Amino acid sequence: MRVEHIAFQVKDPAAVADWYVRNLGFQVARLAGGPANTHFLADAAGVVVLEIYNNAAVPQPDYASMHPLIRDPFGLPIQLVRRRTPLVAGS
Secondary structure (H helix, E strand, O other): OOOOEEEOOOOOOOHHHHHHHHHOOOOOEEEEEEOOEEEEEOOOOOOOOEEEHHHHHHOOHHHOOOOOOOOOOOOOOEEEOEEEEEEEOOO
16 A cells, blocks of 8 residues: 555644745645645655645644654644665655
8 A cells, every 4th residue: 555645634734834844845736725724745756645634624733742752833743864874665
């Protein structure tokens, strides 16, 4: 099984997407817009895809209260890893 993407429910999808683009080199692969203001972001290798959205009908997770090593400015946990042997081919 291959995971196609990971999604995050956030308060301000545009701000989160902008941060990932400016600071981690992601590119906007698709902007769905609409009420959820959905952004699909791809890493430079085209291997990792993040879906950043806001669905007002469901609760916003309290990412800031979750135990992380590193967090982005929106409270989402980030783990930065460079493996000696890549976890995925082509990365």
